[in-house]
Amino acid sequence: MRKRYKIVLGRLVDEGLITPDEATAACADWQEPKRKVDDPATCPLPTKAAPVSNEESTVVDTRQDANRSYFSEFVKDYLRTRGVEMGLGATEEEVMARLYRGGLKIYTTLDKNAQLAAERAAAEQMPDNATGITAAVLSLDTQTGAIRAMVGGEGFVPNTNEVNLALRRRQTGSSVKMFVLAAALEAGILPDDVIDGTLPCTLPNPGNAEEPTFLISNGVSEPVGSLRRMTALSINCAYARLAQVVGLDKVVALMYGMASSEFLPKPNFDSDLERANLIKPYASLSTGANELSPLDMASGAQTIANGGVHREPYAIERIEDSNGEVIWKREEPKDPEQVLTRDNALRAVDVMKGVIKFGTARRTPLANDRPAAGKTGTQDDNTNAWFVGFTRN
Numbered sequence: 001m002r003k004r005y006k007i008v009l010g011r012l013v014d015e016g017l018i019t020p021d022e023a024t025a026a027c028a029d030w031q032e033p034k035r036k037v038d039d040p041a042t043c044p045l046p047t048k049a050a051p052v053s054n055e056e057s058t059v060v061d062t063r064q065d066a067n068r069s070y071f072s073e074f075v076k077d078y079l080r081t082r083g084v085e086m087g088l089g090a091t092e093e094e095v096m097a098r099l100y101r102g103g104l105k106i107y108t109t110l111d112k113n114a115q116l117a118a119e120r121a122a123a124e125q126m127p128d129n130a131t132g133i134t135a136a137v138l139s140l141d142t143q144t145g146a147i148r149a150m151v152g153g154e155g156f157v158p159n160t161n162e163v164n165l166a167l168r169r170r171q172t173g174s175s176v177k178m179f180v181l182a183a184a185l186e187a188g189i190l191p192d193d194v195i196d197g198t199l200p201c202t203l204p205n206p207g208n209a210e211e212p213t214f215l216i217s218n219g220v221s222e223p224v225g226s227l228r229r230m231t232a233l234s235i236n237c238a239y240a241r242l243a244q245v246v247g248l249d250k251v252v253a254l255m256y257g258m259a260s261s262e263f264l265p266k267p268n269f270d271s272d273l274e275r276a277n278l279i280k281p282y283a284s285l286s287t288g289a290n291e292l293s294p295l296d297m298a299s300g301a302q303t304i305a306n307g308g309v310h311r312e313p314y315a316i317e318r319i320e321d322s323n324g325e326v327i328w329k330r331e332e333p334k335d336p337e338q339v340l341t342r343d344n345a346l347r348a349v350d351v352m353k354g355v356i357k358f359g360t361a362r363r364t365p366l367a368n369d370r371p372a373a374g375k376t377g378t379q380d381d382n383t384n385a386w387f388v389g390f391t392r393n
Helices: 002-014 020-028 070-082 092-101 112-124 173-186 227-233 236-246 248-258 283-287 294-305 342-357
Strands: 105-108 137-140 147-151 194-197 201-204 213-216 222-226 316-320 326-329 373-378 385-390
Touching (some): 002 020, 070 092, 070 105, 070 147, 070 316, 112 137, 112 147, 173 283, 173 294, 173 385, 194 227, 194 236, 213 236, 213 283, 222 236, 227 236, 227 342, 236 248, 236 283, 248 283, 248 294, 294 385, 342 373
Antiparallel strands (some): 105 316, 194 222, 201 213, 316 326, 373 385
8 A cells, every 4th residue: 555655646746746855755654544444354343331230341343353252252143143132123134234334332241350360260270281171161240140251262263263162061070969959958958968978879760761770880989978068079879869869850940940041942841851851850960961051050050149049141231323322221130030949049058168168179269268169070081170169249
């Protein structure tokens, strides 16, 4: 472009419209012009937005090369699929045109400080020889369900690394025991009631006709002890027995209630469970045979942390048009579901504190002994390793 600029100046000198000295001065002061182009590939991402819900919200730019991230792509995918019902257009084509050409401002739930902390933690917790290993983080606001941080992997790279592991389902290992614990408490079992954790154990497997029994022969063997202790030490035989005492179908039904979201397919409990359920009521449920995403697991933990009241995860607070007028705003549910009784949610919190105080997560407490609760989980050979935890906020 500079070369063309010099050619134009030369022509102006040749025509006598400017002097050679004026041309030299103009060329010395030349700067790349700022262009206003409709092509989304040249548009930058806004970096600051007005506060929303006492948090500094982040604006997501829907144009193609604006600092794309796992979260921004998650928001754009959500708007593409739900834009019609949100009133952004009568058809998907109209929605897309408005998203990429309409000058919209989408105010999200993302907390920039929490996001940076999550990215830093995901990177720092990786071992030095972390070849083939990656981490995902999903953080929700305990009281509202707002998504505050999302790390989907090593870093979003268009056309190269776009898979968002925060939304991908993986085997949960023993972290799923938090749902079994909640179901047991709802069934009337108390934290200091005892159960047998002795290895090996063979259990009926009514949900799987191809494998009528389920054998656990590896892991930690623990004699009869309290539910509190079995949770902290993550004893598989104790929890496999516990799930059958409560009822596998009841555990699965409660899991759907605790982790309910737009992103977890809803089963039809009146139909064949084998066909309809994403989560299967197998005897291996307590050891993590089913697959859930970090979003699903965070959604379930939110229910426990919020006194048994479930809030579905969400990412968008409001949308404004190019004139600053609000064209869509999230409405707070009037009657959020009390999935667990408050007493049982508090009992679950108390039991899960033991995981950090003296159990499988005792080596990694929060700074200054900040109160927290959670559950660890690993699959065979550490192909999946989880921690699902929470504080009051």
